[in-house]
Amino acid sequence: MKLAIVTAYPPSKVTLTEYGYHLVKHFRLQKEVTEIILITDKTKGEKDLNFEEKGCKVTVKECWNFNDYTNVFKVNKVIASTKPDAVLFNLQFLKFGDKKIPAALGLILPLLCKMKGIPTISLMHNIIEQVDLNNVGIISNKIFQKIYSGIGNLLTKLVLTSDVVAVTMGKYQTILENKYQSRNVALIPHGSFETPEEPDFTLPAGPKKILTFGKFGTYKKVEIMIEAIELIRRRTNQNLEIVIAGADSPNTPGYLESVKKKYAHVDQLCFTGYVEEETVPTIFEESAVVVFPYTSTTGSSGVLHQAGSYG
Template sequence: MKLAIVTAYPPSKVTLTEYGYHLVKHFRLQKEVTEIVLITDKTKEAKDLSFTEEGCKITVKECWSFNSYKNVFGIMGAIADTKPDAVLFNLQFLKFGDKKVPAALGLMLPLICKLKGIPTISLLHNILEQVDLENAGITKSSFLKKAYNFIGASLTKVILSSDILAVTISKYKGILESKYKSRNVALIPHGAFETPPEPTYQLPKGPKQVMAFGKFGTYKKVEILIDAVEIIRQRTKQDIEIVIAGTDSPNTPGYLNEVSKKYKHVDQLRFTGYVAEEDVPVIFNDSAVVVFPYTSTTGSSGVLHQAGSYGKAVALPDLGDLSILVKEEGYKGEFFEPESAESLADAIENIITYDDYREELSKINYKAACSLPMSDITQMYVDYFAAIQMAKAGNISIDTIIAEREKEREMEKEREAVELLVK
């Protein structure tokens, strides 16, 4: 199968870049995939294709840009030139721009591919019904919120025209099936990017690093983390370094620079800037705890899966999607009230003070990450593409295939649970 993947890709700063990298990394190892056509956004630097494992050929087509009105033509031109057997879209609502028209035009691409008869799966990382538009930095206006929700519902219907729409959280599947009466929605978990050898769970010498990772400034606010560590410093003798790993959200340029000025008096506060893929293991391995200073969520958390794969304890806000994800995929952490620095301080202190507890959380999260490696996730997509071909041949309907696949996964989970009880 010659597979086209439409995604942002490192060193791009556009959303879902890292997930795109790991999709490509693991699809190229699937025996059914003979070539990957990487349909990606334009960057000044070369794309990161420094994979060590032997895999299939990758053809790079840099043909779109964030907020460009011409993305549809560039992407469909690349598809016409390369003639893939199937297309996978790695999407969220602001994937192609934070301006209304470019964003909407980009989300019409799955429909165009479907109309051209190309087997199409769209992976939608968030649904507008679950996005807090104000906290996500989109709009505060009540009128505009209603307008966005109307437009969002219309665009969701367009994306649902894909042969299969994949979501990573069961709640999203339920909402889409209930509201839009869809029967082509598949639950495919997010997956863990890497599954390194099991760590020792020991911390490096020196201050304990309390780390937040991501793109900050909208619903990810680092002030609460800094304030929480300052509270801990006032009441304990813990030696702590605060590590803010990542960049500004595209919606809030200059945010981290302003934070660094505001907190320049705070000791042992480090802003790493953009973290290259090869530096990610170091950032996580050196951390005592990974903190999620979120005021809302917009889908499954790649950072949680990364923290698990490196065997790290986590401090999480008690918010909808994260709470669901923790329960569904077997992660565990210290929860805190989303806007309370005191509550976050308690959560961090519980983890860094008691090494046995920190190691217990770390081991649970590592095990959870190992249960859903990206190799398994990409195989699910390969299986679904094969199912689409079967459906097009008239042998079976898509909704029947989805139901059968998900029933098989539930039975597998039950078998694993029984095996754990026996042990």
Template sequence: MKLAIVTAFPPSKVTLNEYAYHLVKQFRQNEKITELVLLTDKTEGKKDITFTEAGCKITIKECWSFNSYKNLFSVTKAINNTKPDAVLFNLQFMKFGDKKIAAALGLMLPLVCKLKNIPNIVLLHNILEEVDLESAGFTSNKLMQKIYGLIGTSLTKLILQADIVAVTIQKYVHSLEYKYYAPNVELIPHGTFEIPAEPDYTLPKGPLQIMTFGKFGTYKKVEGMIEAVELVRERTGLDLEIVIAGTDNPNVPGYLARVKEDYKHVSQIRFTGYVEEEVVPKIFKESAVVIFPYTSTTGSSGVLHQAGSYGKAVVMPDLGDLALLVKDEGYKGEFFEPTNTESLANAIEAIVTNEEYRLDLAETNFKAATAYPMSEIANMYIEHFYKIMDKKSIKPAVWSV
């Protein structure tokens, strides 16, 4: 099967590029895939396809740009030129832009594939029905929230024109089936990027590293985490280092620079900036606790799956999709009340003062993460593509099952 994937891809800074990297890594090793065509956003640096494992041919077509009104046409042209057997879209609602028209035009691409009779699946990482628009940084205006809701409903109907819409949380399946009477929604778990051998749960000598990882400034804010760690230091006298790994959310440029200036009086705080893919394991392995300083959630958390794969204890707000993942996939963490610094401090303290508890959380999360390796997730997509092709009486260039 010649499979095209419409996605952002490293070194892109557009959301979901890391997920695409790991999904591509598994697809290319699958014997049923003869060629991967990456229909990616345009970047200054070369795309990172330096995989060490043997795999199929990868063709890269940089054919879209964030907030471009031409994406619908440029991606369609790339699909016409490359002639894939099937197309996978790695999407969330703001994938093609944060301007309404640009975003909407990009989300019409699954409908284009359907009209061309090209088997296609949309991997939809979030649904607007489950997003708190105010907490997630979209808008606090009630009228605008209603307008966003109407726009979201229209965009969802566009996305549901795909042959299959895959979501990562069971509640999303129920929501889409209930509101849109959608018969083509499937649950395919997020999956875990890397499944190493069971980790050594001991920590490096030196300060205990309290780490958070992501893109910050909207619903992921680090001020409360910094203040919470300071509280724990005062109470316990423990040697704690704060590690803020990642960059600004593209919608909030300069956020981390302002935080760094505002908290320059705080000792042992490290801002890593953008974390290259090969450095990610080191960042996680050296951490004692991974913090999720979220006020809202907008989809299944890749960071939680990463933390689990490296055997890490986690501290999470008891809300939204994180709470659902804990329930559905078996993760375990210490919870805190969102925006409550005292509650967050209590959660951190519960772990860093109790080594037995930290180890229990770490081992539980590793077991949860290893239940859904990315190789299995790639297989699920391939199986669904073959079912679509069978239904449409289409055969890929190399038919092998």
């Protein structure tokens, strides 16, 4: 079977990049899959395909960009030219952009594939009913929130035309089945990406590292964490290092740079920038604590499962 996977992929900074990496990594090991067509966003660096295990052929088709109004046509063109036996979309509502029109157009793709008769699976990491539109920085006006929710309901119905819609949380399955009367929703709990060896729980010498990891600036803000650790330092005289790993959310470019300037006076404050996949285990294992400074949530947290995986 030739399987097309539409997803952001490392070194991309677009949401669900890491999840896309692990989808490709594991699907390529399935004996039923003879080739993966990786339909992904354009990046300056080469795609990370250096897997240890041998697997099927992976053909990379970089064709779309975040917030590009023509993504729907570009992805559709690649699917038409490569003729996959099935298509898997790795989706959430702001997958193709944080501007409303390109984001919405991207979610039409499962319907277009279905109309062509291509078996289609949509993996949805959030649903509009469980997103706090104000908190996550999408829209604050109450009237426009209702309009946006109405459009979101329509887009959900379009995604539900897929042969299978997979969700990572049981609550999502219940909502989609009850509200939309859907019978093609499958629950695939997020879980861990890997089954790693048992971690070494011995902390390295030196300061205790307090880690937060992700894409920051909307509902994930680091100021409260920095200020809380400053209070702990004064109260306990603990030797603590603050590690902020990751990058800006696409919705808030320049956020972490502004935090750097604001807290330039804070000692042992480290910004790692984008973390390469092979260094993810190390950054977790060296940390004493992982902190989630979120004011809201848009789905099952991949970072939470990574933290658990690495002890």
